[in-house]
Amino acid sequence: MPARGEFSSRFGFLMAASGSAIGLGNIWGFPTNAASNGGAAFLLVYLVLVFGLAWPALMAELIIGRHAQSNAVRALQGLARGPLTRRLGTIVGFAGILTVSLILSFYAIIGGWMLAWAVEAPARLLGWEAASSWLRADGLSRNVLFDALFMGLTILIIMAGVRNGIEKWGTRLMPSLFLILLGLIVYVMTLDGAMDGLAVYLIPDFSEALDPQLIISALGQAFFSLSLGVGTMLVYGSYISPRESLSTVGWMVAALDTSFAFLAGLLILPAMYVALASGVEIFDASGALVAGPGLIVAVLPALFDTMGGAGGIISVAFFILMSIAALTSSISMLEVPVAYVVETRGISRHRATLLIGLLITAISLTIVANFGVLFDSVVTLTTEYSQPLLGLFFAVFVGWIWHRHGVLEELKKGHAGVEHTLFWKFWPFYIRYVCPVAILAVYVQLIWF
Ligand code: PHE
Numbered sequence: 147m148p149a150r151g152e153f154s155s156r157f158g159f160l161m162a163a164s165g166s167a168i169g170l171g172n173i174w175g176f177p178t179n180a181a182s183n184g185g186a187a188f189l190l191v192y193l194v195l196v197f198g199l200a201w202p203a204l205m206a207e208l209i210i211g212r213h214a215q216s217n218a219v220r221a222l223q224g225l226a227r228g229p230l231t232r233r234l235g236t237i238v239g240f241a242g243i244l245t246v247s248l249i250l251s252f253y254a255i256i257g258g259w260m261l262a263w264a265v266e267a268p269a270r271l272l273g274w275e276a277a278s279s280w281l282r283a284d285g286l287s288r289n290v291l292f293d294a295l296f297m298g299l300t301i302l303i304i305m306a307g308v309r310n311g312i313e314k315w316g317t318r319l320m321p322s323l324f325l326i327l328l329g330l331i332v333y334v335m336t337l338d339g340a341m342d343g344l345a346v347y348l349i350p351d352f353s354e355a356l357d358p359q360l361i362i363s364a365l366g367q368a369f370f371s372l373s374l375g376v377g378t379m380l381v382y383g384s385y386i387s388p389r390e391s392l393s394t395v396g397w398m399v400a401a402l403d404t405s406f407a408f409l410a411g412l413l414i415l416p417a418m419y420v421a422l423a424s425g426v427e428i429f430d431a432s433g434a435l436v437a438g439p440g441l442i443v444a445v446l447p448a449l450f451d452t453m454g455g456a457g458g459i460i461s462v463a464f465f466i467l468m469s470i471a472a473l474t475s476s477i478s479m480l481e482v483p484v485a486y487v488v489e490t491r492g493i494s495r496h497r498a499t500l501l502i503g504l505l506i507t508a509i510s511l512t513i514v515a516n517f518g519v520l521f522d523s524v525v526t527l528t529t530e531y532s533q534p535l536l537g538l539f540f541a542v543f544v545g546w547i548w549h550r551h552g553v554l555e556e557l558k559k560g561h562a563g564v565e566h567t568l569f570w571k572f573w574p575f576y577i578r579y580v581c582p583v584a585i586l587a588v589y590v591q592l593i594w595f
Pocket of ligand 1: 166172378
C-alpha cells in the first residue's frame with residue numbers, strides 16, 4: 147500500500163481544513179440566512195448550534211480519522227464491535243462517499259459560474275463585448291465549459307497529493323481569501339446604503355430566533371459549513387500528525403469557519419443594500435432577500451455595474467474570492483472518494499483522481515444539462531437529508547460503538563493532559579446523547595412538517 151500523506155504542520159492542516167469548511171456556503175448561505183431571520187439573533191442561534199452540536203460532530207470525525215489512519219469506509223468498519231456494526235460502518239462510509247460526490251457535482255457548477263464571472267470583467271475591459279456577454283449569459287455552452295474547467299482544477303490539485311496539493315494550495319489560497327474579503331468589506335462600507343445593510347445584519351430581532359424552521363435551517367447551514375457527515379473531515383483528520391492536539395485544532399477550525407461566515411456577512415449585507423440604493427432589486431417575489439446563487443450572479447453583478455470603472459476591479463476581486471473559496475472546498479470533497487479508491491484498490495493517486503474526477507464531471511454535466519429538473523433536488527437530498535443523518539451515525543459510532551477508552555487514547559496523543567480538560571468533561575456526553583437526540587429531533591421536523 148502506498149505511504150499515507152500527512153500535513154506538515156498545524157498551520158498547513160488549519161489552512162486545508164478551514165479551506166474545506168469555508169466555502170460558498172459561508173459566503174452566500176450564512177449572510178442571507180442571518181439577514182432574513184432576525185439578524186444578530188440568528189447569529190446567536192447559529193453560534194449555539196455550531197459550538198453545541200456541529201463542533202462536537204467535527205471532533206468525532208477528526209478523532210475517528212486520525213485513529214484509523216484510513217478512508218471513511220475502512221475507518222468506520224474498524225470501529226465495529228461485530229458483523230452488524232461492521233455492516234453499518236460500510237453503509238455509512240459508502241453513503242458519505244456517494245453524498246460528497248453528489249455535493250461536488252452541484253458545487254462544481256456554481257464554482258464554474260464563479261470562474262466565468264471572474265474573467266467576465268477583464269474581457270469587458272479589453273473591449274471583448276461578445277465574450278463578455280457570453281460569459282454573463284446563463285448559457286449551456288458557458289456552463290459546460292466552466293464546470294469542466296472547475297473540475298479540472300480540482301482534479302489537478304488532488305492529483306498532487308496531501309502536501310503538494312491540498313496543503314500547498316490551502317496555505318496559498320486561504321490567506322489571499324482573507325485579504326480580498328477584508329479589502330472588499332472596507333470598500334463597500336464607504337458606499338451609500340452600506341450602513342442600512344449593516345443594521346439589518348447586526349440588529350437582533352429575537353421574535354424569530356426560536357422558530358423551529360429557523361433552527362432547522364441554521365443546523366443544516368452549520369453542518370454544511372463545517373463539511374460534516376460525509377467523511378471529509380474524517381479523511382483530513384487521518385492526515386493530522388499524531389503529535390497534534392485534536393481538541394485544539396478542532397475548535398480552531400470551527401472558530402475560523404464561523405468567523406469567516408460572520409465576516410462574509412459584513413460584505414454581503416452592506417453590498418446588497420448598496421445595490422438597493424442604486425436601484426437594484428434585492429427582494430424576491432415573497433419579499434425575502436434574494437439568496438443563494440441568485441444573489442451572487444444577479445444582485446452583485448448589477449451592483450458592480452453601477453460602480454463604473456471601479457466596478458470592474460471589484461467584480462474581479464469578488465469572483466476570484468468566490469472561486470478560491472469554492473476550490474479549497476471542492477478539493478476536500480474529491481479527496482474522500484480518491485482516498486478510498488487509492489487505499490482499497492491499490493490504484494495510483496494519479497489514476498484514481500482522474501478516474502473519479504471524470505466520473506463526477508460527467509454527473510455534474512448531466513445536472514447542468516437538466517438543471518431545472520435536477521439541481522434543486524440534488525442540493526436538497528444531499529445537504530438537507532443526507533448530511534445531518536450521516537452526521538448522526540458518526541456521532542453514534544463514537545458515542546456508542548467505539549469504546550470510550552479508545553477515544554481517550556487517541557485524544558491523549560498530542561495532548562497528554564486532555565483527560566483533565568473541560569473538553570473531556572463535556573464532549574463525551576455531548577456526542578453520546580445531545581448530538582444524536584438533537585439531530586434526530588431536527589430530522590423528524592424536516593420529514594414530518
Ligand atoms: N463547507 C463547504 C462550504 O461551506 C461545503 C462542503 C460540504 C465541503 C461538504 C466539503 C464537504 O461551502
